Amino acid sequence: MKRLPPLxxxxxxxxxxxxLGACGPKFRPGTxxxxxxxxxxxxxxxxxxxxITALDVEPSPGGVIIRAQGLPPTQGWWDAGLVNVTDDKTPAGTMVYEFRARPPLGxxxxxxxxxxxxxxxxxANxxxxxxxxxxTVKGAQNSRSARP
Structure with a gap:
């Protein structure tokens, strides 16, 4: 018997x-x-x-800028942001934000x-x-509201 070259x-x-790969099943199992x-x-x-210590809503081209100041219990809080939590349970005509931040690492x-x-x-556009x-901007102990 003659051997084939390696290639x-x-x-x-x-x-x-x-x-042989083409001989497999024709369907995909469900997930x-x-x-x-x-x-x-x-x-x-x-x-x-x-x-929440202060809330300002300032007109801006195409919408408003919502600025809030907050007072955490200690120094060192970081990554602060306003999170829009408006949902179906929010009263009509109201937009609600939560003022959130990360506590200090130590x-x-x-x-x-x-x-x-x-x-x-x-x-907000x-x-x-x-x-x-x-x-409305909410904190843990209070909230403040302003008109757009």
Whole structure:
């Protein structure tokens, strides 16, 4: 029996594998994934700032800029942001935000009120503001409202 050169043997093996691969089943097994896929699971694990100390809503081209100041319990809070939590349960004509921030990574001094004050903002465009008569920003202990 005559031996094939190594290149011919490799080519023959590849051709056999390709032919056998086409012999598989013609259907795909079902999955447990719901039709349309799973909803995204993004969780904002930042905490509510203890107290809202100021809220300003300033007109801007195409919408408004919402600026809020908050007072956390200690110095060192970071990554502050306003999170829009308006949903079906929110009263009509109201847009609600939560003032959230991350606590310090280690021990932090209480310090003065001025040294703990943090500020953040958000932009709401005119489409989002249709029918909105009040913008509310919530903290852990209080909330403030303003008109757009």
């Amino acid at each position: 011919s043997a490799a080519f023959t093996a590849l051709a056999v594998l390709a032919a 447990l994934e719901p039709e349309g896929g799973y909803p995204p699971s993004v969780v904002d694990d930042r905490l509510l700032v203890q107290q 021990a932090a001094a209480v310090g003065t009120t001025q040294s703990r004050n943090i500020e953040t903002g958000a932009y 005119s489409i989002e503001l249709e029918g909105i008569r009040s913008i």
